[in-house]
Amino acid sequence: xxxxxxxxxxxxxLLLGVIAFGIMIIFFTFPQSLMVATIVLMVTLWTNxxxxxxxxxxxxxxxxxxxxxxxxxxxxxxxxNPIIYLxxxxxxxxxxxxxxxxxxxxxxxxxxxxxxxxxGIIFALIITSGLLSSVxxxxxxxxxxxxxxxxxxxxxxLKMRLALGIAYGANIGGILTPIGTPPNLVLLxxxxxxxxxxxxxxxxxxxxxxxxxxxxxxxxxxxxxxxxNLHIETDLSNKPLEKDxxxxxxxxxxxxxxxxxNAPIKPYYNGLGLSEPGILLAAGLLLFAPPFSILEWxxxxxxxxxxxxxxxxxxxxxxxxxxxxxxxxxxxxxxVTFSTLPILLFLLLLAAMVTFTTEITSNTALISIMxxxxxxxxxxxxxxxxxxMLVATICASYAFMLPIATxxxxxxxxxxxxxxxxxxxxxxVFNILGILFIVAIANFFWKQLL
Numbered sequence: 001x002x003x004x005x006x007x008x009x010x011x012x013x014l015l016l017g018v019i020a021f022g023i024m025i026i027f028f029t030f031p032q033s034l035m036v037a038t039i040v041l042m043v044t045l046w047t048n049x050x051x052x053x054x055x056x057x058x059x060x061x062x063x064x065x066x067x068x069x070x071x072x073x074x075x076x077x078x079x080x081n082p083i084i085y086l087x088x089x090x091x092x093x094x095x096x097x098x099x100x101x102x103x104x105x106x107x108x109x110x111x112x113x114x115x116x117x118x119x120g121i122i123f124a125l126i127i128t129s130g131l132l133s134s135v136x137x138x139x140x141x142x143x144x145x146x147x148x149x150x151x152x153x154x155x156x157x158l159k160m161r162l163a164l165g166i167a168y169g170a171n172i173g174g175i176l177t178p179i180g181t182p183p184n185l186v187l188l189x190x191x192x193x194x195x196x197x198x199x200x201x202x203x204x205x206x207x208x209x210x211x212x213x214x215x216x217x218x219x220x221x222x223x224x225x226x227x228x229n230l231h232i233e234t235d236l237s238n239k240p241l242e243k244d245x246x247x248x249x250x251x252x253x254x255x256x257x258x259x260x261x262n263a264p265i266k267p268y269y270n271g272l273g274l275s276e277p278g279i280l281l282a283a284g285l286l287l288f289a290p291p292f293s294i295l296e297w298x299x300x301x302x303x304x305x306x307x308x309x310x311x312x313x314x315x316x317x318x319x320x321x322x323x324x325x326x327x328x329x330x331x332x333x334x335x336v337t338f339s340t341l342p343i344l345l346f347l348l349l350l351a352a353m354v355t356f357t358t359e360i361t362s363n364t365a366l367i368s369i370m371x372x373x374x375x376x377x378x379x380x381x382x383x384x385x386x387x388x389m390l391v392a393t394i395c396a397s398y399a400f401m402l403p404i405a406t407x408x409x410x411x412x413x414x415x416x417x418x419x420x421x422x423x424x425x426x427x428x429v430f431n432i433l434g435i436l437f438i439v440a441i442a443n444f445f446w447k448q449l450l
Contacts, residue, residue, distance in 0.1 A: 001049075009050030017041035032327045034067040039318060039360050043402065046420045053413075053420075054307035057314040060321075069321050078320055079313030083139065083407060086277035087312060088304070090143030091414075092284030093252065095303045096294045100244040103147040118158065118227040123220040125149055126165045130173025130216060134180045136259055137276060138170035139407040144252070150415055159417040161223045164426060167412035168223075168400055172215045175394050178204050183367040187393040190371045196386060207449060208394065211441050215398075218433050222426070247292045255283040305414040308403075315404035319361045329369055339381040344443050346383070347391055350374075351435045354395040359405045359431075363396035386450045391442050398434040401427030 021037035028036070038060070045056045061079070064070040097103045113124075125145065132141040149162035174181035178188055178201060191198055199207075241249065258279050262272040287294045321327070338349055358366050371389050378385035399405035401424045403413040409427075412418055 006050055009048045010045070012048065013041050013044035013050055016044050028327065028330060029325070031067075031069055032325045032330065035064075035069045035318075035321045035325050035327060038063050038067065038069065042314070043360065046402070047424060048421075049419070052307070054310045057307065057310035060314055060317040064317065064321060070317070070324055074320060074324065075317050078316035079310065081312065081316045082275065082277040083316075084309050084312050086137070086139055086280045087143070087309065087407065087411070089277070089279075089281035089284035090140055091304055092287055092295060092300075093248070093255070093280075094143050094147045095300055096248045096251075096287045097144075098147045098151075099300070100242070100248050100294060102241075102245045102248050103151045105239065105241060105245060106148050118231065119220075119224040121152065122161060122165050122224050122227070123216075125162055126169035126172075126216055126220050126223075129166045129169030130176070130212065133170040133173040134176035136256070138174045138181060139411065140255075140259065140276075140280060142166055142170045142408040142411045146411060146415060150417070156417055158227070159415065160422065161227070163412040163415045163417055164423065165219065165223050167406075167408035168219050168430060169216070170408040171397055171400065171406055172212055172219065175208050175397050176205060176212050177201070181397050182364040183393045183396045186364060186367050187371060187389060190368075190375070191386070191389070194372075194375055194385075199386070199390070203449070207390075207446055210445065211394070211437055214437050215430075215434060218437075219430060222429060244294055248287070248294060251283055251286055251292065255280065258283075308410050308414040311403055311410050311413070312407070315361075315410070318404065319366070322361045322366070323369065329373065339377050339383065343383070343447075344439065347388070347439045347442055348435070350388060351391055351395045351439050354392045355398055355431050355435055358396050358399045359402045363399065363406065367393055367396045384447065384450055387442060387447055390446065390450070391438060394438055395435070398431070398438065399427075400430040400434070 017037040017040045020040040021033050024033035024036045041063075042056050042059055045051050046053060060070075061072065061075050064075045065072045097106075129141055129145055132145075145166045146163060149166055150159055152162060153159060175184065178184045178199070184204075188198055258274075259276065262274050262276065262279060286292055288297065338346060341349070354366070354370065370392055374389050374392055375385050377383065378388060397406070400409070403410040403420060403423065405427075409423065413420070413423065
């Protein structure tokens with residue numbers, strides 16, 4: 001890209017930011033409007049690649065304090081969020097998997113279990129990622145599966161579809177159980193706090209399983225379009241594991257065991273209470289020490305995608321700005337004015353608002369703010385509180401457009417085979433499908449059970 005072209009892209013981002021400010025100042029406060037303008041500037045630069053991703057991701061540390069949105073300390077502390085270290089530990093494991101060639105062995109075993117066609121592999125990865133994410137962190141699941149998928153082909157077009165399939169599968173499957181993703185746990189906690197009857201574990205799965213199933217089919221079908229003439233060829237021989245591969249496998253099995261044992265199943269089991277980022281980082285650090293000694297810092301640090309860690313930090317900083325400026329609560333409060341609409345239209349509006357808002361803010365932070373507001377809306381209007389709160393919670397996990405929307409999206413972006421423009425294109429389609437499916441199932445199925 002020439003300097004002239006880069007300058008045009010930066011100027012375009014600045015112009016869109018100014019336009020966004022001009023529109024937002026009509027409806028929101030001055031700090032809120034400046035925050036939105038900054039986000040529009042950053043999203044535009046991420047999308048048109050006017051500046052490197054890491055550079056854009058560090059802009060909040062400069063712009064938020066300069067514009068009076070957040071202080072430097074309030075902004076920069078988000079770049080040390082615990083989930084960043086969960087990602088770091090997981091990526092150390094992923095590097096070890098790739099370094100030892102373990103991903104090739106696992107991929108070959110997978111190809112023996114599932115259809116070896118491109119469409120079959122796409123569906124297999126989506127379903128595997130989704131089911132694992134229902135009991136493990138979707139971040140962990142994506143980190144473990146991504147190196148396997150990227151090994152399957154040298155075709156960049158296929159790598160992109162496989163990486164997106166894993167990320168989207170993790171987002172979709174996370175809602176299958178109450179423990180699958182943080183917003184689900186936030187919902188259960190707020191329901192308990194408000195004295196509402198909790199949704200039993202089995203009933204939760206019964207209610208959301210149809211949604212998960214149709215989203216698996218929809219995402220697999222769309223990502224499989226245009227792959228008819230593409231092929232995946234690999235060696236299907238089952239070679240015995242090498243010594244270093246076994247070491248990495250022991251770490252992975254130990255990690256999965258610890259994560260499962262540590263996960264609480266309310267109200268039956270409280271878990272071990274250990275920090276999940278701490279568990280994952282510990283597993284990654286073990287790979288540097290005897291008796292494993294798989295990783296070497298001087299050689300392997302080059303493979304750690306620090307730009308994605310900065311991207312995570314930017315996402316958390318934006319979420320903090322949403323809360324500090326009162327923007328999230330302001331958006332949620334607008335729902336009260338629409339509560340007189342027919343329930344189907346209200347659910348559609350709610351689903352669209354949450355889905356697209358969570359693209360640029362933390363789903364956990366957003367849902368923590370919105371659920372108490374929705375409870376008050378239900379109390380004032382007679383709407384089914386559990387129904388509208390559940391719809392909002394599920395939509396908070398179904399954001400597919402931007403890498404800052406969910407950790408799996410960011411991890412898929414770290415593969416280097418996906419552009420933000422491509423993710424946004426596919427993601428917009430899946431956002432719309434998710435909204436329609438969630439509203440339809442909520443109105444015609446959940447409403448009868450709640």
